[in-house]
Amino acid sequence: MGLTATKVVMLSVLVAVLLFAATVWLWPRLAGGSIRAVLGRIGTLLICQLSIFAAIGLYANQSFGFYGSWADLFGTETTPGVVVDHDSPASKRVQVVGTKRMSVANANNPRVAGRIEKITLQGPKADIASPGYVYLPPEYFQPEYAKKRFPAALVLTGYPGTTEALINGLKYPQTAHRLARQDKMQPMVLVMMRPTVAPPRDTECMDVPEGPQTETFFTEDVPSAISGYYRVGAEARNWGVIGNSSGGYCALKMAMRHPDAFSAAAGLSPHYKAPKDATTGDLFGGDERLEKENNLHWLLDHRPAPPVSLLVTSSKKGEKNYKATMRFINKAKALNARGEPTRISSMILDSGGHNFNTWNREIAGCLEWLxxxxxxPK
Structure with a gap:
């Protein structure tokens, strides 16, 4: 069972409960001042506390996606890096390295369940290669759609999230599958990736001066490679982008700065400017203009309104970004009232924290909107 599997978390909780009950039951037998009794009490308390900490840690990891596998947790991941061939055609920049079962009915039949493919994607312009997952809807494998190209959405985690969390925790493919069956959204290809393409550094999807060219990777290399390998539209109107937390900031920023890459973006609990902290380092190289260009409020105030549709989410209680989100909404509404092409939508909850539980309440509505x-593609 995988590190982030629900069964693993539930088993750890069950073990912790049983050990706690055993400690309570054994405590009278361990009374007394003998060395054996004292060591017994110490041992039962230690084991009980370790089991509780393990259960809490596994739950927190599943919720926030700090580690995606046991190998990731123990540092034994030995997957080698991928050489980027800069002269490779787009059709060869995607390498499928495995598949992952869909946790839906008839999972073995892609014409019914669709399929998740694990890929490595080469980005020659950004000089970056990064892993990810691609969800292909059931229609992709059905004969009547054999010549059809599909719309696509880039789905991003937050920092330092794992790509697996988009499948196991946030359940993007399962939700898209269910909504399409209910005729609430059209079949779409989902390209699921983490924005941390140069771990452990948090680049906030920027082209960092003399550093990782993350923005170029996601706005140019990824759409080009995916549309060259899969039956996916190649134009901005065929592509959307969605993410949570820092991934939500990335989604909004990349659509606003690159309407030639994405026509719609949804930010779940996003922030609106790139932070400066130990995980980011100096993203701007001392360039104040570059810092402003990556501030979403500044972009609305000082740059021509881009022809894109934007969706932001927040909560009145539990989210620190609520006031900033409302300012962003009001600025975009003012632009729209003046006839500018930017469109704004929002999903504001009464309460909800910065966590997977809140985002799971929002994802279905955001996918329908997207x-x-x-x-x-025609």
Whole structure:
């Protein structure tokens, strides 16, 4: 069972409960001042506390995606890096290295369940290669859709999230599968990646001066490679982007700065400017203009309104970004009232923290919204 599997978390909770009950039951037998009794009390308390800490740690890891596998946790991951061939055609920049079962009915039949493919994607312009997962809807494998190209969405985690969390924790593919079956969204290809392409550094999806060119990777290399390998539209109107937390900031920023790459973006609990902390380092190289160019409020105030649709989410209680989100909404609404092409939508909850539970309440609505704003290739 995988590190982030629900069964693992539930088993750890059950073990912790049983050990706690055993400690209570054994405590009278361990009374007394003998060395054996004292060591017994110490041992039962230690084991009980370790089991509780393990259960809490596994739950927190599943919720926030700090580690994606046991190998990741223990530092034994030995997957080698991938050489980027800069002269490779787009059709060869995607390498499928495995598949992952869909946790839906008839999972073995891709015409019914769709399929998740694990990939490595080469980005020659950014000089970056990064892993990810691609969800292909059931229609992708059905004969009547054999010549059809599909719209796509880039799905991003927050920092330092794992790509697996988009599948196991946030359940993007399962939700898209269910909504399409209910005719609430059109079949879409989901390209699921983490924005941390140069771990452990948090680049906030920027082209860092003399550093990782993350923005170029996601706005140019990824759409080009995916549309060259899969039956996916290649134009901005065929592509959307969605993410949570720092991934939400990335989604909004990349659509606003690159409407030639994405026509719609949804930010779940996003922040609106790149932070400066130990995980980011100096993202701007002392360039104040570059810092402003990566501030979403500044972009609305000082740059021509981009022809994109934006969706932001927050909570009145539990989210620190609520006031900043409302300012962003009001600025975008003012632009729209003046006839500018930027469109703004929002999902504001009464309460909800900065966590997977809150985002799981928002993802279905956001995917429906995104599906309605990207076009199926003609």
């Amino acid at each position: 599906s309605g704003r990207v076009e199926t």
